[in-house]
Amino acid sequence: MMATCRNRSSAAARCAVFALLSTSCASGDAGAPAAEVIHVSHVGKDTVSTFLNRLATEAGQVVVTRAAVDDAWQSVALKEEHDSSLHVVEGPLPAAALPGERARVGGLAVVAIPTGREPHDWLGSHRYHAEPIAETEVVLPPTRRRQAAPAPAGGRAAFAGDAADIHIDAEFLEARLKELSGAAPVTLGGRSVVLRERGSESGRSMARTWLRQQYEALGFTVQEHRYRSGWSQGVNVTADKPGADPSRVLILSAHYDSVNNAGADDDGSGVVSSLAIAHALKDARLSIGLRVVAFDQEENGLLGSKAYARMLDQNGQLEQVVGVLDLEMTGYDSNDDGHYHVIHCNENTSSELAAQVEAAATRGGLGLTRTDACTNRSDHAAFWRYGAPAVAVSQDFFGDDGNPCYHKRCDTVDQLNWDYMRRLTQAVGLVAADLLIE
Known part of the structure; x- marks a missing residue:
């Protein structure tokens, strides 16, 4: 898993997030297809009209997109994992990281849930809403x-x-x-x-x-x-x-x-x-x-x-x-x-x-x-x-x-x-x- 973070925080914070979420490429299979990158961003209401997922926050929206989002309040780039699927999770979230958590954006968590595991069982509670990253994009008409x-x-x-x-x-x-x-x-x-x-x-x-x-x-x-x-x-x-x-x-x-x-x-x-x-x-x-x-x-x-x-x-x-x-x-x-x-x-x-x-x-x-x-x-x-x-x-x-x-x-x-x-x-x-x- 490799991630970058673009937000209004300092360069040191960005590097800390990168270090937390990245993994070494040396252990990867050179013959495996390249993992797809997605972007999870916190944006203003209705500023992004093409997206895989879109969840509401009080002030804005957390969107998952294939392309990077300009002028996002916060944005994290993540690569897909071969043995798990990424979900956007709504809480209320605990202070500690959730199992498999990869990032927090706009008050929501991005969690990798192993293939074959039910989100509620993996997260340990039915009080979380876990939405898998969609496969197809939505394009909203004007x-x-x-x-x-x-x-x-x-x-x-x-x-x-x-x-x-x-x-x-x-x-x-x-x-x-x-x-x-x-x-x-x-x-x-x-x-x-x-x-x-x-x-x-x-x-x-x-x-x-x-x-x-x-x-x-x-x-x-x-x-x-x-x-x-x-x-x-x-x-x-x-x-x-x-x-x-x-x-x-x-x-x-x-x-x-x-x-x-x-x-x-x-x-x-x-x-x-x-x-x-x-x-x-x-x-x-x-x-x-x-x-x-x-x-x-x-x-x-x-x-x-x-x-x-x-x-x-x-x-x-x-x-x-x-x-x-x-x-x-x-x-x-x-x-x-x-x-x-x-x-x-x-x-x-x-x-x-x-x-x-x-x-x-x-x-x-x-x-x-x-x-x-x-x-x-x-x-x-x-x-x-x-x-x-x-x-x-x-x-x-x-x-x-x-x-x-x-x-x-x-x-x-x-x-x-x-x-x-x-x-x-x-x-x-x-x-x-x-x-x-x-």
Whole structure:
């Protein structure tokens, strides 16, 4: 591994980084192909439009590129390793180096993970988000660099006096989430089953059948988006309700897989919040389309959302997306303080979408208080990669009230605050209605 560092530090610091990351060329195989060099750089927002990876920070972006980046705040050049793969890792990071760490750029780490090892196992925690260096570049068109914010339907000013209203049924939330997380049996294909987990292929397949039944009962058109990511295969589920303008669509999303547990909070709560909003809008006349997407394999590195966003980009359909409201854990509030996140990281116009969510929560008098957080570790970030406005709406995960059963067997419905889930779902439902209903 050989590295160079270009930043605003002294020459001595640059040499220290070089000494830390470099290895002797004398031990290399003279006949082996030359290792490819990549550049990991911390840059200003939207200053680099061609990249392999792009992750948000509060002030800028960490980009991975094949070419060196001029005027980067910080940049490290790394060579690929033959027996491992490089990943960009989001923390919070410890003071000490992570296993296989090669550099830190913009508050993120670059880690070499041995071939065949799972990132979570190698890093020793599920609280890290590890994104492998992509094989193909994204080239953002000028139209998707700081594109205009999604306007409310019909050109109405956001949250005017005639703003749309919907009602979220608390009993509906509880009944459906108990089914999805194994606390109550469900009937699938004429037989009674219990959805004990959504990590295995069979568990995820049963969850997809359940989703199809739920959305078809609402009159939505349900489709499956099958994809392959490396050795992995997965299936996203989409449910559409058309609007008067077929060229525009709002995406409401959550991930339906779990870490081989009941996954009541992560992310059964987000899935059921999405379903409850769709239920509340099932008879409404929409001016633009509503698409609810249940992503697969979020727990394996956002594989489902990355594949879906890539497909939309390649098909030219991403331009139709006015925004993405991703619901990532909506049911835990142990101290009943009503704190929640609308995560936007100042990416493109996502902050304006976040402001609409916050305004809807305030307008609804829901007793919710927004707390700041910035992360790339949920499905909203897959859309940031392509310049689309997206936010993650979540409980106070990064504050002082994280669910102690996160990624554990005890992530069951008895941990949840049903009234808080209703109120947070209502906030997202209100902004969805404002964007959708003429």
